[in-house]
Amino acid sequence: xxxxxxxxxxxxxxxxxxxxxxxxxxSSVPPYLFWYVQYPNQGLQLLLKxxxxxxxxxxxxxxxxxxxxxxxxxxxxxPSAHMSDAAEYFCAVSEGTGGFKTIFGAGTRLxxxx
Amino acid sequence: xxxVTQTPSHQVTQMGxxxxxxxxxxSNHLYFYWYRxxxxxxxxxxxxxxxNEISEKxxxxxxxxxxxxxxxxxxxxxxxxxxxxxxxxxxCASIFGNTGELFFGEGSRLTVL
Numbered sequence: 001x002x003x004x005x006x007x008x009x010x011x012x013x014x015x016x017x018x019x020x021x022x023x024x025x026x027s028s029v030p031p032y033l034f035w036y037v038q039y040p041n042q043g044l045q046l047l048l049k050x051x052x053x054x055x056x057x058x059x060x061x062x063x064x065x066x067x068x069x070x071x072x073x074x075x076x077x078x079p080s081a082h083m084s085d086a087a088e089y090f091c092a093v094s095e096g097t098g099g100f101k102t103i104f105g106a107g108t109r110l111x112x113x114x
Numbered sequence: 115x116x117x118v119t120q121t122p123s124h125q126v127t128q129m130g131x132x133x134x135x136x137x138x139x140x141s142n143h144l145y146f147y148w149y150r151x152x153x154x155x156x157x158x159x160x161x162x163x164x165x166n167e168i169s170e171k172x173x174x175x176x177x178x179x180x181x182x183x184x185x186x187x188x189x190x191x192x193x194x195x196x197x198x199x200x201x202x203x204x205x206c207a208s209i210f211g212n213t214g215e216l217f218f219g220e221g222s223r224l225t226v227l
Binding site: 032034036042043044045046049051090092094100101102103104105106107 | 145147149155156157158159162170205209211214215216217218219220221
């Protein structure tokens with residue numbers, strides 16, 4: 001069965017600083033991995049995804065993530081935080097087959113200080 | 115750009131009442147889902163639906179819940195007798211299939227009093 005662990009329920013960075021949100025997963029088969037962002041009172045929007053191929057994936061708003069199979073990790077980074085990045089971020093895993101059931105981590109709330 | 119639409123955006127109901135939440139998935143998508151997010155908590159999988167039947171459901175999805183796709187476009191979640199703990203945001207999602215990427219609606223907030 002799949003599972004996702006996000007380290008840190010809250011992360012606070014200064015504007016312009018590096019953003020690093022950690023995600024570790026477990027899956028019995030090669031996973032599909034996702035990061036979603038949720039702004040207050042809104043739905044979930046896909047930031048980026050890894051399915052196959054290049055392990056460093058780039059997404060919207062300057063975010064990127066690297067799939068590291070040996071570490072079972074898919075950490076999200078952004079070189080320079082912007083105030084508009086303040087939101088809840090969810091890492092998710094799907095086994096990419098069958099019903100494509102996707103399991104979400106508990107979420108990390110990102111705060112950006114001026 | 116095609117999108118998943120959900121109605122109502124917010125529903126308030128009394129405990130014990132039946133509630134139906136409606137979703138219109140993206141038209142060429144094949145898999146449909148309901149997720150739940152209790153305020154401030156994680157997004158929880160409820161059920162997946164493919165080829166007009168449930169393909170998987172979680173332990174949350176007990177006999178009080180049901181889903182159907184009555185007319186080939188709408189995808190509904192019914193809660194027969196709501197409980198206080200059913201208060202949450204319910205998200206509908208769909209995928210085409212080969213990318214695994216979920217497309218979410220904006221959610222329906224259910225408040226049970």
